[in-house]
Amino acid sequence: MLKALKKMFGKAEGEQPQPAPTPATPVQAKAGDQEKPGRKDKPSRKPETSAAAQEGQARPPKADKPRRERPAKPVNTWKLEDFVVEPAEGKTRFHDFKLAPELMHAIHDLGFPYCTPIQAGVLGYTLKGQDAIGRAQTGTGKTAAFLISIITQLLQTPPPKERYMGEPRALIIAPTRELVVQIAKDAAELTKYTGLNVMQFVGGMDFDKQLKQLESRFCDILVATPGRLLDFNQRGEVHLDMVEVMVLDEADRMLDMGFIPQVRQIIRQTPMKGERQTLLFSATFTEDVMNLAKQWTVNPAIVEIEPENVASDTVEQHVYAVASADKYKLLYNLISQNDWTRVMVFANRKDEVRRIEERLTRDGISAVQMSGDIPQHKRIRALEGFREGKIRVMVATDVAGRGIHVDAISHVINFTLPEDPDDYVHRIGRTGRAGTSGTSISFAGEDDAFALPPIEELIGRKIQCEMPPDELLKPVPRKH
Template sequence: MKFSDLSLPAQVLQGIHQAGFNACTPIQAQTLPLSLSGKDVAGQAQTGTGKTAAFLITLFTKLLASPSAAADGSLPRPRALILAPTRELVVQIEKDAQLLGSHCGFNIQAIYGGIDYMKQKNALKDGADIVIGTPGRLIDYLKQKVYSLKHIEMLVIDEADRMFDMGFIPDLRYILRRLPPFDQRQNLMFSATLNQRVMELSYEFMNVPQKVSVTPEKMTAERVEQVLYHVSNKEKFPLLLGLLRREGMARTMLFVNTKREAERLQDRLNANEFPCRVISGDVDQRKRMNILEQFKRGELAILIATDVASRGLHIDGVSHVINYDLPQDAEDYVHRIGRTARAGAEGKAISLADEDGAFYIEAIEEYIRHKVAVEWAEDDLFIHDYKRPKHRPAPVASTKQPRGQRPKAKDQKGAPRKAAAAPPEGEKKKRRPRRKKPGGSVATREENVKTD
């Protein structure tokens, strides 16, 4: 199916043409006829298959078909709300929305934490047609009555399963209960996985949603070559260096499970002339966006990330994904390796299974419904003569001096205090009288108990 076969407004078709799209992907071909007819849709498909474009095209078409709520000259009120679990995904959706909706004339505003608090607040006050945001910052402004959700015509929830994983369900319900009734708005939900918990949420807040699942025999993208190496924890880094030198990885994403391991790996790679940077949940938002832009422009060859970057990010030309640590959640494996082989391209996913990671292999293979090919590294692939990074500066030592080296105490005049005089010979040192416990003797306490 081609986009020109659908009854789309000219402004939307111009944006699609400008984005370079021609034919629909499977998820777009199955959901667009339903959503464009006004039905609620819960869509499931692999990451990188065009879910974002599917709901944006529907959203622009619906808003163009109805007159603006601000036709009387008042400030535009939010007519559409798009919810996403992470800041990076919000930024990505806004970028796609600005491109696909460049000829529609809508005011699109992204709302997310960690950056431009007053700027985003003033932008909402000035009016926005479409709001894209994370639940936390949206609720913050909502409680301040910066904007209202009473005029929302369309709701989109992206990566709904991730909302559950990140504990956003109470916040999500707080927002959804302040929208118009579900039968007075159109609702779309998209995710790579639609489990039972997500479907219960859809039945609670959607109007008889049509479930569309585009899931091939393999949960992972077909053009991703997957390889697994069994290696001890001590040999993971020597093997990683050998793979980086042999594969010639132009643009690589390295995934780890913890921020501490990410920083340690960054120091070791930089020391061995593999420039890289880290993005994790507690990195400043401006810094995270700058790092991602460097990686997208090709100025940075290696990006180390925790699972905060495994969902929703579309970065062209990622040739390799390496699971330096295997994820504990099988779904995260699918999203991690989905960063490569996007939009029909080819890619390679390499996983290193150490003593701990080996326990997760069975669950991953059961989830993706196939075995991951195992390769055994030859001895010459391990690089043992690598450079050790300089140790990070230790915390400032305490200025407190050891007991034997402390200066003697001084009196008010500055002279050293004299030690207490020893008692005369033959005379015992008087001891301080022992303090009695309250309540008297045992006998007295027993009498009190009997009296009571």
């Protein structure tokens, strides 16, 4: 009987069961190779649908990646009736747009009953699939505006039945690592009930760890800095021909930082404009920004929020006339005598940032520095310590400070005035966020007082220059 059963299942007596064959390691396709199994059923791409194809550029070959079943959406017993927001004159509710219950649940969790002006203005166009250009300062809610548009598009349009792991459906490009991390965090909060996957790629962090994300799950929303995204793209790990929505955040800063050649390379790998939705956000609408927008968008809606009011009404602004040699004494005494607990200090150069942070730490005030020289893992740890209140002072350059969104920053101090007046507006926008009040104090020394008149011209008003009281110029006590 036993022999008969073994024979029935194809095993002779004494035979050992053979192990299951191990799948072959994926290899890069070479010229002349025959098509590899598992790729012949890959949906074909029309060459004319990519911007690269239009320019006759070759894209990196796609490596075979394992396909996996999409994760099931989390069970959601929440109902829209649980989120009651009464209509209010002059305010737009998220209920006024047709948003998925899963998305509304996340918005409810975040405590956002009404749209900010930029959200109300942008969503009216982008939810209909239109390209858009938005001008708004940081802290106005523009990140949520484009994330809600992306999530709605991805939920309304089913993904292809077959796709490769490294093919994002939405792409967000931002100029700084901190801004990428913040956008990805916001995206994770808004997608937590949707089953959509969010990934972030930034330089300064372990490449292999970021690569493992792509090998473990599909990428729906990818947030990245231009350089690191190109690294993945040129290695054939990330392909952008399935991008349905592309967002360029802080386009003016990308211009200033020289990222536009890299951004052009990235955009050439995406579908042509008109076959993808493109959203571009900038704090300023310079001629260069608008020229880029014309190249990359089709009949975009232009949404400007209070363009004349470049400095927040919720921020009280002061300028102290002080000799350069006395600036540190003034900074130390302001923080220590007033017992401030969450302060951002801006300086123009990395070496200034380092010296200020070192002196504050030596003199007993907990501080961290934030500049391009700091490794990414240390920057993230420093930002979390500052956000949690464990660190009182963050000292930053403009590049590092642009993407920092921390609630309850009570004071912003400009140790040196910025050469670009727009940077002043961004700096003081770190405080007075979300309707709260804040204070900015600028130190005008003999070396940087010339920067004050252009700032006053930009914000449309004079800032009274004061002499600091004597008690704020007392010598810093020596620590034993």
